[in-house]
Amino acid sequence: MDSILLRARGTPDSQSLTTYLAAGGYNAWEKVLQMTPEAVMNEVTLSELRGRGGAGFPTGRKWSFIPKDHPGPRYLVCNADESEPGTFKDRELIEHDPHLVVEGIAIAAYAIKAATAYVYIRGEFGRWATILGKAIADAKKKGYLGKGILGSGYNLEIVVHRGAGAYICGEETALIESIEGKRGFPRLKPPFPAIAGLFGKPTIVNNVETLACLPHIINRGAKWFASIGRPRNTGPKLFCVSGHVQRPGVVELPLGVSFREIIFDHCGGIRDGHTLKAFFPGGSSAPIMTADQVDVRADFDACAEAGSMLGSGGVIVLDDSVDIVEAAANLARFYAHESCGQCTPCREGADWAMDILERILAGHGREGDLDQILRICTYASNGMTICPLGDAFSMPLSSMVKKLSGEFERRIAAASRLPQKKKPVLPWSGPLPGFGQ
Amino acid sequence: MTTRPIVSEPAENLCEVTFDSKLEKRIADTLKQYPTPRAALLPVLWLCQDRYGWISPGVMRAVAQRLGENPAHVEGVVTFYTMFRTRPPASYVLQVCRTLSCAMCGGKELAEHLTTKLGVGFGERTPDGLFELHAVECLGACGSAPVVQINDDYYESMTPEKIDAVLETLTRKA
Ligand SMILES: Cc1cc2nc3c(=O)[nH]c(=O)nc-3n(C[C@H](O)[C@H](O)[C@H](O)COP(=O)(O)O)c2cc1C
Ligand code: SF4
Ligand code: FES
Numbered sequence: 337m338d339s340i341l342l343r344a345r346g347t348p349d350s351q352s353l354t355t356y357l358a359a360g361g362y363n364a365w366e367k368v369l370q371m372t373p374e375a376v377m378n379e380v381t382l383s384e385l386r387g388r389g390g391a392g393f394p395t396g397r398k399w400s401f402i403p404k405d406h407p408g409p410r411y412l413v414c415n416a417d418e419s420e421p422g423t424f425k426d427r428e429l430i431e432h433d434p435h436l437v438v439e440g441i442a443i444a445a446y447a448i449k450a451a452t453a454y455v456y457i458r459g460e461f462g463r464w465a466t467i468l469g470k471a472i473a474d475a476k477k478k479g480y481l482g483k484g485i486l487g488s489g490y491n492l493e494i495v496v497h498r499g500a501g502a503y504i505c506g507e508e509t510a511l512i513e514s515i516e517g518k519r520g521f522p523r524l525k526p527p528f529p530a531i532a533g534l535f536g537k538p539t540i541v542n543n544v545e546t547l548a549c550l551p552h553i554i555n556r557g558a559k560w561f562a563s564i565g566r567p568r569n570t571g572p573k574l575f576c577v578s579g580h581v582q583r584p585g586v587v588e589l590p591l592g593v594s595f596r597e598i599i600f601d602h603c604g605g606i607r608d609g610h611t612l613k614a615f616f617p618g619g620s621s622a623p624i625m626t627a628d629q630v631d632v633r634a635d636f637d638a639c640a641e642a643g644s645m646l647g648s649g650g651v652i653v654l655d656d657s658v659d660i661v662e663a664a665a666n667l668a669r670f671y672a673h674e675s676c677g678q679c680t681p682c683r684e685g686a687d688w689a690m691d692i693l694e695r696i697l698a699g700h701g702r703e704g705d706l707d708q709i710l711r712i713c714t715y716a717s718n719g720m721t722i723c724p725l726g727d728a729f730s731m732p733l734s735s736m737v738k739k740l741s742g743e744f745e746r747r748i749a750a751a752s753r754l755p756q757k758k759k760p761v762l763p764w765s766g767p768l769p770g771f772g773q
Numbered sequence: 774m775t776t777r778p779i780v781s782e783p784a785e786n787l788c789e790v791t792f793d794s795k796l797e798k799r800i801a802d803t804l805k806q807y808p809t810p811r812a813a814l815l816p817v818l819w820l821c822q823d824r825y826g827w828i829s830p831g832v833m834r835a836v837a838q839r840l841g842e843n844p845a846h847v848e849g850v851v852t853f854y855t856m857f858r859t860r861p862p863a864s865y866v867l868q869v870c871r872t873l874s875c876a877m878c879g880g881k882e883l884a885e886h887l888t889t890k891l892g893v894g895f896g897e898r899t900p901d902g903l904f905e906l907h908a909v910e911c912l913g914a915c916g917s918a919p920v921v922q923i924n925d926d927y928y929e930s931m932t933p934e935k936i937d938a939v940l941e942t943l944t945r946k947a
Contacts, residue, residue: 409808421872421911459819459856460912462925495806498819500854503910517814517840519853535808578874578915585916620873620911650915652874666873670910 340564340572341548342588344433351467353474356435362480364554365439368446369488376447380550382558384570389415389506389543390619390647392636401530402448402538409452411534412445413515413541416457416468417499417506420619421670422650425574426544428586430464433548434471440547441494442481443554448540451491456511459500469496503674507723508541509533510676521676522723543648545574565591569635577603579653580610591635595625598634599653610655614740618647620667621728623735644735660743664736665693671729681716682726688712689733701748706737790831796824800839810840814850818857827858855909863898863905864947868922872911879932880919884908886933887921890940903947904940 344350344359356362368376381396402410414437418426429437445453457465472494476482483491497515499505505514509523512534533539549571553561562570569591575598578584582604589598595617599605606612612627617634623644625632632642639646654663668690677683689712692705713730720726737744792800799820804813817840821832828836828851837844851857869875869884888894891904898905914920917929921936928939 418913419911422874422915424913424916427913458913459854460922463927493806497816500815500819501856501909502854514815515812516809517811517850518846519850535812576916578918579877584918652915654877658877663873663877666871666876670872673910 339588340552341429341436341545341574342432342586344436345428347432350432351434351471353435353471353478356433360555361435361551362439362475364551365442365480366486367554368443369486369490373447373449376443376554379558380447380553383549383553383561384558384568385546385549385553385561386569386636387543388545388549388573388649389541390420390621392646395542395546398530398542399444399448399540401528402540403531406538409535409537410448410450411537411539412441412448412450412453413508413511413534413539414441414453414455414547415506415508415511415541415543416455416461416464417511418458418461418544419503419506420621420648420650421667422576422578422616422619422652423648424576424578425586425649427461427464428574429544429548430461430468434467435475436548436551437468437544438471438475438481438494440550442492443550444540444542444547445492445494446490448538450540451493453492453494454515454534455494455496456505456515457496457498458505459498462498465496465498472496502676503670504676504723504725507725510723511541512539519676521678522725524722566633566635569637573634573649575634576648576650577653578650579615580607580655580657581605581653582607589634592633592638594631595634595651596630598651599630603653606653606655610657612653613656613658614654614660616650616652616732618645619650620652620670620732622647623731624739626739645731659697660736660740661693661697661747664733664744665690665697667732668693668729671725675725675729676723679721679726681712682721682729685712685716685726686729689729693733696744696747696751699747699751700753701744701751703748705748706741706744709737710734790829790835792824792835796820804840811842811846814840814842814847815854818847818851822857827861829859864903865923865943866905866907868907868909868912870910870912870914870918870920870922871908872915874911874915875918875920878918883919883921883931883933883936887936890933890937903944 349355377396377399385395386392387395416426441453479486481492502520504510505520507522508529510520514520529539529541564571572588573591575587587602614624614626616622617625617639625644629642632638636646672686672690675682675686689709692709696705713734716726717730800817803816804810807813817836822828833847834844837847887906891899891906893899893906895906895908912920912922914927914929919931921928921931
């Protein structure tokens with residue numbers, strides 16, 4: 337497949353408006369301005385595009401949840417938080433083709449009749465926020481954004497909003513809170529953002545890569561897009577491959593190729609002298625897959641059937657040198673650090689799982705530890721928390737413990753006891769005088 | 774949870790902060806981009822951090838005043854996000870990624886190398902005030918692990934030798 341989303345990678349000066357226009361840039365935008373918003377929405381629905389941010393929700397369907405008769409403002413938010421470990425594709429798109437992202441934002445905003453769009457970009461990406469800001473300013477100067485765009489009656493402002501370091505702000509309702517100038521605490525749903533989102537108004541949050549597909553869908557048609565990939569899993573996808581492969585990086589392939597193709601044909605396979613042990617198919621929050629699952633197709637439905645998820649398309653590859661207990665402890669620490677702290681099962685659970693895993697790693701595992709981790713994961717997922725971060729740590733941890741249990745068990749069998757007499761940490765954790773102990 | 778205590782500050786930071794006219798103008802422009810003043814909080818805090826290098830209690834109060842906010846809300850926001858600094862930073866703030874892909878691909882060795890090389894632990898700074906070392910979570914560049922962010926710049930596919938060269942250049946520049 338020729339590159340579609342990454343076609344500008346390697347083109348000199350690919351960030352500039354001149355280069356973008358020379359390659360047919362903003363043609364889709366001009367075409368869209370002649371269409372009705374409903375027709376745009378219809379085209380995207382027909383393309384069967386599914387969100388690239390993690391959940392794989394059909395984009396056209398999501399847009400259709402915006403109340404038709406809502407009189408007030410609506411908002412489009414481009415999610416450029418890119419905080420899921422193992423994910424680094426949105427940065428690539430912004431770096432090589434910022435105007436493609438801007439054009440995609442404009443098309444989505446038009447389809448849902450929004451006059452303001454915000455790009456929420458993670459704070460660490462200051463340089464890429466500047467690149468996007470310049471692209472927006474240049475497009476505005478040429479009349480592609482702003483008031484009365486290209487002689488139409490449509491107005492659109494795009495504002496780049498920088499986060500400041502918090503994984504949870506990738507979650508759409510935490511992101512909305514963050515734009516509103518608050519701490520990134522996810523909201524209870526319903527109401528869903530499409531009904532009451534940013535500033536209480538109907539809001540659509542879409543990932544950068546989702547939006548970057550839109551100009552191509554408009555230019556080449558929904559049928560063309562739907563012909564790439566597999567039924568219900570259409571279009572090109574950016575796979576971010578990291579870990580122990582020869583050539584890590586972002587590769588663009590149709591949805592539905594196998595993980596074997598991604599890892600071995602496109603990323604050079606595993607480092608010399610090592611073999612594949614396991615991989616996360618879609619960012620660190622996806623249940624782990626073992627080497628025998630390498631022929632599973634990389635699309636939303638096939639990954640779900642295989643008991644995992646395609647998530648963001650971040651493929652983290654682990655070879656036989658990896659200590660799974662250490663990897664699990666590393667991820668548990670990540671989620672314990674990033675939990676916003678609103679719900680007990682997530683705040684305490686992630687911390688507790690981290691403590692247990694670090695203790696096993698230190699050689700003091702105990703019988704019953706693995707059951708305890710699985711119990712923690714059960715109580716933090718399946719709707720027991722406000723947002724899916726509870727699931728996001730439960731899925732990788734429980735899958736690692738279940739699928740690679742041997743490694744954990746060997747550690748625990750060889751463990752020594754923790755020194756029995758630990759000094760009580762809290763003054764009241766020892767026996768209390770006068771309470772019959 | 775990413776909350777950190779605000780360390781005790783010298784008295785002058787607790788006094789009133791006066792923004793220069795350029796900063797006042799940029800704050801006013803930022804406010805125009807949002808339907809509520811509160812929504813301008815993160816961008817305004819960024820403007821202040823870019824200007825002063827960190828966000829002192831005085832700056833928090835001044836920002837609260839510009840936005841018509843309660844200072845407690847501003848402090849709550851500043852301490853929630855890991856990138857807002859509540860004390861003056863060293864000239865170069867080194868943030869080493871410690872999440873899985875980096876940790877597996879040389880990040881651990883790199884982190885150890887940096888602690889020995891600089892002679893400081895994580896969260897500490899060198900006595901000359903030049904470098905400050907932090908371990909952070911995934912920086913969104915895992916394909917070129919291990920990654921170190923120094924101030925606003927990404928340094929990717931690092932090795933102990935490469936980072937030594939970077940530190941040398943930075944020391945010369947300082
Ligand atoms: C804990 C958590 C973190 C998330 N981080 C991101 C992120 O960094 N980028 C992103 O696009 N979506 C992220 N999402 C998914 C968003 O909530 C949202 O579903 C997505 O942006 C929708 O875009 P799409 O429909 O285009 O896929 C995250 C979700 C959760 C629960
Ligand atoms: S699940 Fe975790 S991150 Fe999500 S709202 Fe609850 S405590 Fe916060
Ligand atoms: S794990 Fe280090 S940048 Fe993602």
